[in-house]
Amino acid sequence: MQIYLPIAELSVNVFLFLSMGAGVGFLSGLFGVGGGFLMTPLLIFTGISPAVAVGTEANQIVASSVSGALAHWRRGNVDFKMGVVLIIGGFVGSSVGVLLFGFFRNLGQVDLVIKLCYVVFLGVIGLVMFVESIGTMRRNGKRGGKPRKLHQHIWLHGLPFKMRFRRSKLYISALLPLGIGIIVGILAALMGVGGGFIMIPAMIYLLGMPTSVVIGTSLFQIIFVTANVTFLQAWHHQTVDIVLALLLLIGGVVGAQIGTRASTMLQGEQLRTLLAVIVIAVCGKLVFDLVSVPTDLFSVAVGVR
Amino acid sequence: MFWRVSTTILVIFLLPLRIVYGQPLVADLSQHLIGVNAGFTGAELLLFGALDSSKGNDVVVVIRGPVSDRLVRKKSRVGFVWANTKEVRFLEVPSFYYVATSKPMAQIASRKVLDSLQIGFSGLVLKQETSVFADRKGYRDGLIRNLRTDKLYHEGQGTIKIMKDKLFRVGVTFPSNVPTGTFSVTTYLFDQGRVVNVQVTPLEVSKVGMEARLYEFAHKYSALYGIGAIIVALLSGWLAGAIFRKI
Numbered sequence: 237m238q239i240y241l242p243i244a245e246l247s248v249n250v251f252l253f254l255s256m257g258a259g260v261g262f263l264s265g266l267f268g269v270g271g272g273f274l275m276t277p278l279l280i281f282t283g284i285s286p287a288v289a290v291g292t293e294a295n296q297i298v299a300s301s302v303s304g305a306l307a308h309w310r311r312g313n314v315d316f317k318m319g320v321v322l323i324i325g326g327f328v329g330s331s332v333g334v335l336l337f338g339f340f341r342n343l344g345q346v347d348l349v350i351k352l353c354y355v356v357f358l359g360v361i362g363l364v365m366f367v368e369s370i371g372t373m374r375r376n377g378k379r380g381g382k383p384r385k386l387h388q389h390i391w392l393h394g395l396p397f398k399m400r401f402r403r404s405k406l407y408i409s410a411l412l413p414l415g416i417g418i419i420v421g422i423l424a425a426l427m428g429v430g431g432g433f434i435m436i437p438a439m440i441y442l443l444g445m446p447t448s449v450v451i452g453t454s455l456f457q458i459i460f461v462t463a464n465v466t467f468l469q470a471w472h473h474q475t476v477d478i479v480l481a482l483l484l485l486i487g488g489v490v491g492a493q494i495g496t497r498a499s500t501m502l503q504g505e506q507l508r509t510l511l512a513v514i515v516i517a518v519c520g521k522l523v524f525d526l527v528s529v530p531t532d533l534f535s536v537a538v539g540v541r
Numbered sequence: 542m543f544w545r546v547s548t549t550i551l552v553i554f555l556l557p558l559r560i561v562y563g564q565p566l567v568a569d570l571s572q573h574l575i576g577v578n579a580g581f582t583g584a585e586l587l588l589f590g591a592l593d594s595s596k597g598n599d600v601v602v603v604i605r606g607p608v609s610d611r612l613v614r615k616k617s618r619v620g621f622v623w624a625n626t627k628e629v630r631f632l633e634v635p636s637f638y639y640v641a642t643s644k645p646m647a648q649i650a651s652r653k654v655l656d657s658l659q660i661g662f663s664g665l666v667l668k669q670e671t672s673v674f675a676d677r678k679g680y681r682d683g684l685i686r687n688l689r690t691d692k693l694y695h696e697g698q699g700t701i702k703i704m705k706d707k708l709f710r711v712g713v714t715f716p717s718n719v720p721t722g723t724f725s726v727t728t729y730l731f732d733q734g735r736v737v738n739v740q741v742t743p744l745e746v747s748k749v750g751m752e753a754r755l756y757e758f759a760h761k762y763s764a765l766y767g768i769g770a771i772i773v774a775l776l777s778g779w780l781a782g783a784i785f786r787k788i
Contacts (some may be wrong), residue, residue, distance in 0.1 A: 307782060345625060352622075530623050536614075
């Protein structure tokens, strides 16, 4: 069954997109990421223009994150105070990101910029996560490790504007989550992602938050930042296709609920290892696409002045 | 009696004369409006008509969509990656271009005549804005090749069927990503390499129904559309959560 997408201006197979949404939604609930870093490239591969893919995906992430965040909230796994600070940074970052997006689009380099961003961030984070979580799993396997401290303090925690984050049992500088929020926001707007794949390692390693709270809080932040990206992309560039978003969303919210339930069955370290493997795989595919000879050296775009 | 007979004979002779002097060529489309709605997967139209074979034997159909500027970008290797390094802007490029002929083009008229009417890919006038010193042909070919892959550009020689030297027909396929606007559909009757008659038929492609209203809303009230999209997403997320709790 086919349906015509009014903003993307082409007709697509309904069932294909429903299952894409479900698959990526499952990952969203499982890892506490938006899933955008998989969905946006997938959309582009199926023929949707990158601009519409980024704007529409932001819209879909709002829905699947709400679904996942509510489930985590009901289990008491969201640090709202930390979330709000991250959100403030995210609003600033995503607004800047949408402006950058428009700038690159006019230069004709938006495809390249998006792919390079993915390669760099996915590559670095994937490797770091993989190495660290394998190490943690090995350590937990041994008997009798010395009792570990609640978390480790690094110099970044000592920056001004210290705040108490009770749910995470932290007393650290608010500038840190604010900065993380800004960076994540810029990436969210440029790449059509929620930013979870940056935020979660940052929350665990830089902020020192307990793993149980990380997923729910990250989903909470993603809702607001991707809502902002959706709004700005729709308003400035008219690149949000609500029919496409609905298709992906219906599959996505269902998948997210299943994924959230599945996440309680796996340990934190196992989850991180799995996620690291997926991240590295996507990074590898992107590098291959960038480096291999393109099928057509020439590409055509509509020229607006 | 004499007058009745002669009037009848005169009318019988005048009828074919009307066809001969008035209408050597008649052309029409199976539909004049392509409405793009929710279930749109493309459209197949029929272009048909009648011709007077004593006036000409060869039929050519050209369909052009609304024009717009196109940017053609060329990739080259930058370090390890392939990136868009050069760009050429083409002006007034038809967003849709379809040519069909009853015989191979070379047999209908000379290249000069066909080019002057912009019949055929090689005859298409595609103005470049910047003067590119190298590979001018490469950019033009790249543009046409990309549009052909999208099924927006089509050249079919010998696809028009002429029956009993009087009727002709040809199918025209419009892909699902067809641009909206006013299209010009021109049918030519050729006789020994020269145009004898031209017929123009109207064709309009427009979004209809809810899809059209969504598109308009997204463009006219962009901010409201954005907020609406967010609300829909928030509600669906919450709704899915509520449904799953019951399960």
